[in-house]
Amino acid sequence: MSAESWGEEAVIRKVLADTETWAVVGLSNNSARAAYGVARLLQRQGKRIVPVHPAAETVHGEQGYASLAEIPFPVDVVDVFVRSDLAGDVADQAVEIGARAVWFQLDVVDEDAFARVRDAGLDVVMDRCPAIEWPRLGPAVPAQG
Incomplete structure (x- = not known):
């Protein structure tokens, strides 16, 4: 499998355009972390974000949950902001909860998990960031920083 297949443009466009609820695994109130800024961008593009972090903090006005399994409503996309060695478990949980897509962030690479999903x-999108892809491939609505 090549790195090019990890982020096929048609799949990226579909995930950006045809989804509403994004569970952001690894999102906390730490504004220095990439997940914080990406979640804000997703909100500004009209997405509902769901923080998933062991601390279960409320972030950007959205209630957090300690795990994907605790989210009491459907999730369209599981956005993975964890180390690559933990990504496979998150991917398997995404399948278990019935998510429609999994997005592995930049430098989060697990080819076996990609194939399983x-x-x-x-x-599935791997080693990409919505904040980069939105201006390039997202819906016609202009990206807001």
């Missing part, structure tokens, strides 16, 4: 019928 894709084979389960979910859309």
Whole structure:
């Protein structure tokens, strides 16, 4: 599998345009972390973000949950902001909760997890960032920083 197949433009466009609720795994109130800024951008693009972090903090006005399994409503995308060695477990949980897509952030690479998610019928993007892809491939609404 090549790095190019990890972020096929058609899949990226579909995930950005046709989803509403994004569970952001690793999102906390630490504004220095990339997840914080990406979650804010997603909100500004009309997405509902759901913080998923062991601390279960409220972030950007949205209630947090300690795990994906605790979220009491459907999730479209699981956005993975954890180390690569933890990403496979998060991907498997995303499949278990019935998410429609998994997005592995920049430098989060687990080819086996990518294949499992894709084979389960979910859309999957790996080693990409929505904050970078939105201005390039997102819906016609201009990205806001």
